Amino acid sequence: MNTQPEKPGSTPPAPKNLEEKQSLEDLDRRVRELREERRKPSKLSMNIKAPPSNVLGLAFRVAVELVSALVVGAIIGWSLDYWLDTRPWIMLVFVVLGAAAGILNVYRLASGFAYAANYQTADEKDQEHRDSDL
Amino acid sequence: MAVEKHSPLAQFEIKELIPMEIGSLDASFTNSSLVMVLTVVSIAAFLVLGMRKHAHVPGRWQSMAELSYIFIANMVKDTVGSEGRTYFPFIFSVFMFVLFGNLWGMVPYSFAFTSHIAVTFTMAAFVFIGVTLIALAKHKMHFFSFFMPQGAPIYMAPLLIPIEVISYLSRPISLSVRLFANMLAGHTLLKVFAGFVISLGALGVLPLLFVVALTGLEFVIAFLQAFVFAILTCLYLNDALHLH
Numbered sequence: 041m042n043t044q045p046e047k048p049g050s051t052p053p054a055p056k057n058l059e060e061k062q063s064l065e066d067l068d069r070r071v072r073e074l075r076e077e078r079r080k081p082s083k084l085s086m087n088i089k090a091p092p093s094n095v096l097g098l099a100f101r102v103a104v105e106l107v108s109a110l111v112v113g114a115i116i117g118w119s120l121d122y123w124l125d126t127r128p129w130i131m132l133v134f135v136v137l138g139a140a141a142g143i144l145n146v147y148r149l150a151s152g153f154a155y156a157a158n159y160q161t162a163d164e165k166d167q168e169h170r171d172s173d174l
Numbered sequence: 175m176a177v178e179k180h181s182p183l184a185q186f187e188i189k190e191l192i193p194m195e196i197g198s199l200d201a202s203f204t205n206s207s208l209v210m211v212l213t214v215v216s217i218a219a220f221l222v223l224g225m226r227k228h229a230h231v232p233g234r235w236q237s238m239a240e241l242s243y244i245f246i247a248n249m250v251k252d253t254v255g256s257e258g259r260t261y262f263p264f265i266f267s268v269f270m271f272v273l274f275g276n277l278w279g280m281v282p283y284s285f286a287f288t289s290h291i292a293v294t295f296t297m298a299a300f301v302f303i304g305v306t307l308i309a310l311a312k313h314k315m316h317f318f319s320f321f322m323p324q325g326a327p328i329y330m331a332p333l334l335i336p337i338e339v340i341s342y343l344s345r346p347i348s349l350s351v352r353l354f355a356n357m358l359a360g361h362t363l364l365k366v367f368a369g370f371v372i373s374l375g376a377l378g379v380l381p382l383l384f385v386v387a388l389t390g391l392e393f394v395i396a397f398l399q400a401f402v403f404a405i406l407t408c409l410y411l412n413d414a415l416h417l418h
Contacts, residue, residue, distance in 0.1 A: 097398075101352065108347035113340045134336070141340035145348070 105149060106142040113138015182365035186289055186358070206287045213274045213287075220274075242270070246404065253408040257415050264304075265411075268297065269404035272353065276396035279357065280389075288399075289357035291350060298350035301407050309414035320417055349406055353399050360392045 117134025121127045192203040224239035232240055246266045250258045258265075272288060279286025287293050309317045321338040322331060367388065370381040 100356075104348045104351050104355070105344070108351060109340055109344040112344045112347060116340065116343075134340075137333075137336045138340050138344075141337045141344060144337060145341055145344065 101149065102146050105145040106139075109142030109145055110135065110138040113141060182362050182369065185285070185361060185365060188290075205285045206290065206293070209278050209285045209287050210275070213271060213278055216278070217270045217274050221270075249405060250408055253405065254412045254415065258408065258411060261411055265404055265407055268301070268407060269400055272297075272403050273397065273400035276357065276400055277393075279361065280392060280396060286357050286361055288353055289361055291354045294350040294354040295346065297403075298346040301349065301410065302346035305407075305410045305414045308411070309417065312415065313417050316417065320413075345410060349403065353403055356395055356399050360388075360395055364388055364392065 113134045113136075114131060117131030117138075120130045120134070124130065189205045190202040191205060191208060194201045194203060221239050221242075224235045227233070227236060229236060243266070246269055247262060250262050250265055254261070275288045276286065278284050279288060309320070321335050321342065323334060323338070326334055364385060367381045367385045371378040371385065374381065
């Protein structure tokens with residue numbers, strides 16, 4: 041508090057301090073407002089984040105998710121079989137697991153869950169991160 | 175021969191422009207490479223020349239350049255949070271590359287390189303490997319807890335872990351197939367209907383109208399798919415940075 045750069049006797053210190061305090065408070069308020077503004081999701085991307093109204097597009101996404109998981113399961117099973125010489129048993133198991141993974145992907149897509157393996161919606165998760173960021 | 179030449183799939187043919195070989199590798203400069211170079215040059219021109227004046231009150235061009243920047247900046251902020259700012263340049267580059275690639279593909283006699291799985295899968299694999307490395311660097315071994323849902327009983331692990339691993343590995347495939355299939359289907363459909371215009375004679379007006387409408391739709395898809403590619407990259411990055 042006593043680290044004023046001015047000479048102590050020239051101006052009365054009290055009003056100067058008050059003014060400084062006010063301007064600091066003002067700055068604090070403005071910084072807080074800007075920070076608040078920043079944390080809010082912007083309007084532009086909020087509109088776009090809503091699920092696509094295009095039904096065909098959604099159906100296509102679902103199909104791609106299902107098929108790609110199935111393909112990955114089949115490839116993993118096939119290569120394990122190739123490696124361990126146990127054709128076709130591991131592949132049979134992994135095709136079923138791939139189908140399950142595909143359905144899981146679609147479930148996550150449809151219910152608005154995040155892609156990760158935790159069962160929170162993206163919004164809840166966002167909120168958590170915003171809280172933990174501060 | 176004539177039929178082959180007008181096949182709706184002829185537009186996706188790769189043509190060598192300048193043959194080149196690195197060792198035994200065929201690294202020829204093709205029509206696909208040419209459009210990619212054009213894409214990068216036009217992105218640079220669009221942004222650099224657009225911002226040349228950097229006026230306080232932007233003109234039309236500057237506003238477009240600024241809007242594209244703000245659009246992606248907000249998307250990264252909303253989906254990844256403040257930590258995502260580091261990765262903004264990468265996501266912005268990916269978005270602009272896919273968007274301009276799609277738009278160059280809409281130019282007649284041009285080539286849509288995003289309609290090739292080789293191109294989209296390379297980009298998706300790059301994103302996937304990069305995101306996995308970021309997650310590994312940030313969370314070390316804790317990263318592998320990603321594959322076990324919280325609160326699930328431990329005896330379910332042999333079933334759940336393979337499912338989660340497959341689900342994780344299917345990301346680059348669904349990411350690349352979505353972009354590639356959309357572009358491939360759209361461009362093929364345009365060509366097929368354009369082919370009907372001549373062969374139907376006077377009735378050809380109908381497919382012509384359809385082609386006009388479809389071209390509009392293709393432009394929407396060009397933007398939408400670039401956006402989807404970028405937002406999925408953001409979501410994957412978010413998962414990598416904020417494990418549960």
